Amino acid sequence: MDFQLTDDQRALRAGVRELLVRRFGRERLRAAVGPGGGGSAGRRAVGGLDRALWRELGEAGFFALRLPEERGGVGLGLPEAVLAFEEAGRALLPGPLVATHLAAGEVPGAATGTCVVAAVDGSLVEWLDEADVVRGDVGGAVALRSVDPLTPLHRVPRAAPPDPVAALLTAAEQLGSAAWTCALAVQHARTREQFGQPIGAFQAVKHLCSEMLVRVEVARAAVYAAAVTGDPLDIAAARLLADEAAERGARDCLQVHGGMGFTWESDVHLHLKRAWSRARRGEGAAAAEEALAEDLLTSAARSGA
Amino acid sequence: MDLSYSAEDEEFRARLRKWLGEVLPGLPAKPSADDWPGRRAYDLGWQRLLYDAGYAGLHWSVDAGGRGATPTRHLIFLEETEKAGAPYVGANFVGLLHAGPTIAAEGSARQRARWLPPVLRGEEVWCQGFSEPDAGSDLASLRTRAWRDGDDYVVSGSKIWTSHAEVADWCELLVRTDAQAPKHRGITWLAMPMDAPGITVRPLRTLAGSAEFAEVFLDEVRVPVANRVGEENDGWRVTMVTLSFERGTAFVGEVVACRRVLGELAREARKNGRWDDVPLRRRLGRLNAEFRALWRLTQWNVSESERGGGVPGVGGSVFKLRYSQARQELYDAAAEVLGPEALDLGREWTVDRLSSLSYTIAAGTSQIQRNIVAERILGLPKGR
Structure with missing residues (x-):
């Protein structure tokens, strides 16, 4: 047993992070979000997808990561995909990443990033109007005024059957987001001064930050383990913990930022809104909890206890 | 990221399971919670079985008398013993998990030879005298005093939350030897024999109704200077070497x-x-x-x-x-x-x-x- 990242996995993670910092850093993120403000706040149309970036992701192997080499892919596995999606979540990278990744090898151009693929996930479709190919039944799709300024959403009447791999990659994005909001909160707590000292010296703030890290590390162990086993119940567990880490992490990060956290200018709300939207993918928390409850009965029966 | 165990680790697991299957049915009945002498005998008996089978001090270094097993092997050992319903570490807890490793890391050759083998063989029980009524989370503010008198330290004060004090042979004791120094730099680590005159043990009943802990009162208890591990006033560092999980x-x-x-x-x-x-x-x-x-x-x-x-x-x-x-x-x-x-x-x-x-x-x-x-x-x- 060596449940730690290999050198290759570390290098892959660093490579994806470097690419995203270079191509989708904070300035690019804020440009994509727009200024908000004025009478159009929250009502403005979501900006389009950056197709040049999409192709660059394709060239870097983001979508073809798990496709076998003989089919033009990178030939890696779920653990590597999870690391790449964790970085995407950290960078708040927009677009139907999971759908396009899952379409690699099945939809021409998906693997290389020349084709943008959207898919029904749960009872929602992200980026429907921007996609070149849409998978799943989108008959009767109705546009929502999406709470997440970087994720256009449609609601569909017929939910798609759950895909455990999609749930796992979503959990990886949630994990990356949770790790980033924790880091953001800590950075603010170190530098923001009130009452003559950094607010991070106050235990009330310190303890919020510690709990954020605990949720991140527990979710990380669950997400990485699920990537290794590929077991649907491990994935269900990973998903519950990663959703919790991302949603509560973003809220606590907002709290640590005080009034500034409530502004459009801050990045915190972008993480919170995306975390909310990711948590609606797939079957939802209730189904994951039911599956894990049922497992308690069946695994106890299996062990003959 | 690899969650699979090596063939050697799986072999270790299989051997351990087999041994547990053989030895557990022959264990005596578990003593009741209030039967301290019975619990001591039961826990030491289990430790002796582990020793004879080569599982004692699995995670201790070889030169301390342990098996030098990897953390993964230790994980497998703890997982399998729990799954098989084997006894808990019980009265051997402080000896195996804190006092022992502290002596192994900081003790002299003579101290290691005196105290480590009886822990591994299941012959001696240790308890821990760290916390005090006024030194809980702020452990370094402890006030139990010790002063030199010839070849002895004379110790007075009180300790609390001491598990197995009633049946322990030794107590790993933190005492204040320099009241003027900054609080972390005036503490000394002593091994106190629990049969020394001046020690009073009073059971402490918890909200669960059982007396899992005790208060220990020390009235001019004499502890030989030879029982000090590490230097005088260096006890905080000595303790912290092993006071992590x-x-x-x-x-x-x-x-x-x-x-x-x-x-x-x-x-x-x-x-x-x-x-x-x-x-x-x-x-x-x-x-x-x-x-x-x-x-x-x-x-x-x-x-x-x-x-x-x-x-x-x-x-x-x-x-x-x-x-x-x-x-x-x-x-x-x-x-x-x-x-x-x-x-x-x-x-x-x-x-x-x-x-x-x-x-x-x-x-x-x-x-x-x-x-x-x-x-x-x-x-x-x-x-x-």
Whole structure:
């Protein structure tokens, strides 16, 4: 047993992070979000997808990561995909990443990033109007005024059957987001001064930050383990913990930022809104909890206890 | 990221299982909770069996008399012994997990030869005299005094939360030897023989009704200077060498046990009809996620310490924070499953629920753990 990242996995993670910092850093993120403000706040149309970036992701192997080499892919596995999606979540990278990744090898151009693929996930479709190919039944799709300024959403009447791999990659994005909001909160707590000292010296703030890290590390162990086993119940567990880490992490990060956290200018709300939207993918928390409850009965029966 | 065990590790597991299958049916009946001499004999007997089979001090270094096993082997040992229903470490806890490793790391050759083998062979019991009525979370403010008189230290003061004090042979004792020095620099580590004159042990009844702990009163107790480990006034550093969670394996058996209890809870709920309560059922499902993740975090921490040469990390604080809370949530859920019977002390889960209340306090309160995580991992400034 060596449940730690290999050198290759570390290098892959660093490579994806470097690419995203270079191509989708904070300035690019804020440009994509727009200024908000004025009478159009929250009502403005979501900006389009950056197709040049999409192709660059394709060239870097983001979508073809798990496709076998003989089919033009990178030939890696779920653990590597999870690391790449964790970085995407950290960078708040927009677009139907999971759908396009899952379409690699099945939809021409998906693997290389020349084709943008959207898919029904749960009872929602992200980026429907921007996609070149849409998978799943989108008959009767109705546009929502999406709470997440970087994720256009449609609601569909017929939910798609759950895909455990999609749930796992979503959990990886949630994990990356949770790790980033924790880091953001800590950075603010170190530098923001009130009452003559950094607010991070106050235990009330310190303890919020510690709990954020605990949720991140527990979710990380669950997400990485699920990537290794590929077991649907491990994935269900990973998903519950990663959703919790991302949603509560973003809220606590907002709290640590005080009034500034409530502004459009801050990045915190972008993480919170995306975390909310990711948590609606797939079957939802209730189904994951039911599956894990049922497992308690069946695994106890299996062990003959 | 690899969760599979090597062929050698699986062979170790198979041999251990076989041995447990042979030896456990022959164990004497478990003594009752109040029978301290019986508990001592039972726990030491188990340790002797481990010693004879080559499993004693599995995680201790070879030159300390241990087996020098990797953290992964230790994980397997703790997992399998718990699954097989083997006895807990019990009265051997302080000797095997704290005083012993401290002596192994900081003691002289003579001290190691005197104190380590009896711990491994199951011949001597140690207890811990650290906390005091006025020195809990702020342990370094301890006030039990010791002064030199010839070849002895003379010790006066009182200690609290001392497990197994009634039946211990030795106490690893922290005393103040320099009242003028900054609080961390005036402390000395002594091995105190528990039969020395001047020691009074008074059982301390917990809210669960049992006397798991004791208060220890010291009235001019003489401890030979030769029993000091490390230098005078260097006891804080000596203690901190081992006062972190052992290589991420501190709660392995407990997590295995919690997962078993969770399965039992589900079956009990199915039997008594509570399974149809959707919020309760979902709560049990979430607890399953929780304990699966805690098991994975254990494997993560063990692998990390194995890569780092067996050095425990601050990751133990992260684990303990979440685990202590999860354990309390588990037994709160058990109470929901039991319904009115949750008030019946005849139900094991009722007593376990009471005991779970100590988990967010013992071995560093959750508040102290959060300070540790914030300051040592996240790098937030130290508060006042």
